[in-house]
Amino acid sequence: MTPVLRHPPPLKQPIYQRARAPNADELENIPWLHTLDAAERKVAVADLKVVRIATGELLCRVGRPVTYWFGVIEGFLKMNNDSDLGVPIIFTGLPPGGWFGEGTVIKREVYRYNITAVRKSVVAGLSVETFHWLLDRSIPFNRFITQQLNERLGQFIAAREIDRMSDADARVARSLAALFHPVLYPGVGGLLRITQQELGYLIGLSRQRVNEALNALQEHGLIGIEYGGVRVLDLEGLRRHVQRG
């Protein structure tokens, strides 16, 4: 039976044409902004652009020149680098508060990842010029970036470990812990808005198996399952959760 294809997505206005200035609420959700002094913040705010991204829409593609440093304000994005080889090599979720691409922005290279919205999201962008301007003068900003890079390194190492684990419950637990990482993703705060379907996609398990694993983790009192999301009750416990009882 030939699969029924969904309608092709309507031709979208390019993302940069849909960008607008951020509102106060959105600025609230940009963690590094609060570390800047008044003058720097003014420059940053003037440069920041915000755009709504529909589910499945591509924010940036491998190989395109870098124009912005991006951060998630709302929603959920995924990052992968599977453009030319069939298998995704790294596959990370980006919850609100997560900023990414600093590595490539610093080197003024081309993007090395595809970033797509797992559901409709609001994304902020800071231009490369302003990024470097801040990098050249603000120590708190540099501190944020350094921390970001360091944490990302830890994420990559953790991702390799998770990939090697055979126990599905443990994989789900560790992946949740990674998504909740408070330093890298300060915006999540207790409740992770992600469906079990999305988690399955992210972790590489069926939705059914994710559901089982989540229920097991709930039994252990590590998380609470909610409609359309997961509440993390014991982040340390999740991180340490290695095998089923």
Next chain:
DNA sequence: ACATTAAATTCGA
């Protein structure tokens, strides 16, 4: 795969 339930959207005043 299917049944159940929550949320989002539509519609009529």
Next chain:
DNA sequence: TCGAATTTAATGT
């Protein structure tokens, strides 16, 4: 603009 009705999405098994 309110809320009931309908549709869509998420969950649990």
